[in-house]
Amino acid sequence: MIEVEVKAKIDDFSLMEKKLGEIGAAKTKKEFQEDIYFNSPVVDFAKTDEALRIRTTKENDDVNIFITYKGPKIDSKSKTRKEIEMSIEESQKCTDIFEAVGFRKVRTVRKNRQYYSYKNFEISLDDIEGLDPYMEIEIALEDGEDYSNAQKSIFELFEKLGIRDGFERTSYLELLENLNNNN
Template sequence: MLEIELKVRVDALDPLRKNLLARHAEFTGKQHEHDIYYNAPHRDFGTTDEALRVRYTDGPALVTYKGKKIPELNLKAREELNTCVESGEVFETILNRLGFTKTAEVNKWRENYRLGNASFALDTVEGLGTFAEIEIMAENNGEAATAEIMKLAKELGIGGEPILASYLELLLSTR
């Protein structure tokens, strides 16, 4: 699957929350996400523009691989593969034994909404501030998803310069 995403820094989440609810977006929950990122022993993900993450929430741990960004779509677009694991701690031990190294941790508090085929996230990221994301998962037509995201952003008043960096990259750039 191809993840197409618009991420922008916002001053406040409340106006966006009100706009989403006024459009009858479905609130799908709020959660704390604790993400631990790893680097491979055989290649540097910072250089190859990949990411490997173990995400802890209230449920099972989620392991995510993110491929290299696809710049042609003018938004953040990349392959994303996810799988749940029974124990994130055991999976992290496996990674450590295989020579993977912990790169960084990202903590965020996320409100999730759904409107049609689009997902909306209102994020407060520790050490970075507040952000809004609109995401559509596409099989192969990234251009159509990009156009839909930009239309939704305009309708909801989500403006600002698109941020192509991940929260990990933004956090690492502050160090």
């Protein structure tokens, strides 16, 4: 799967929720996410622009756990990249396996995420521990599909919502790491 994703810093969650309602976006769910990121013993993911994480999601009493690999970004405007994800049963056992074969934990990123659906877009409002508010808009495509039209439509939707700047290609992990390095 190719994930065509663009994110931007926003000023206010309630204002954006109002704008999403005005265009007819439907609130679909709210969940807490905890992402444990790992670095490879073979290549430095920070240099290759890849990511490997274990994500635990909690929505009410439902808990789901996934391993996600994200390949390097494939363009200069967005966070478009290959993504492979699968569900697992236990985060700690997976962490133990990763560490046993040489992967090391880099950081844990925690956020509350509110999802919206609009046409073929998945929109999320992200409240990340340690960062300002962000909004992500994404479209999932099959491998090999041209992503340029999807990317264009995402930027058009941001424009429709009044967002013309504040776009960020850096992951939340990188943003938090950069904050630590600057302090």
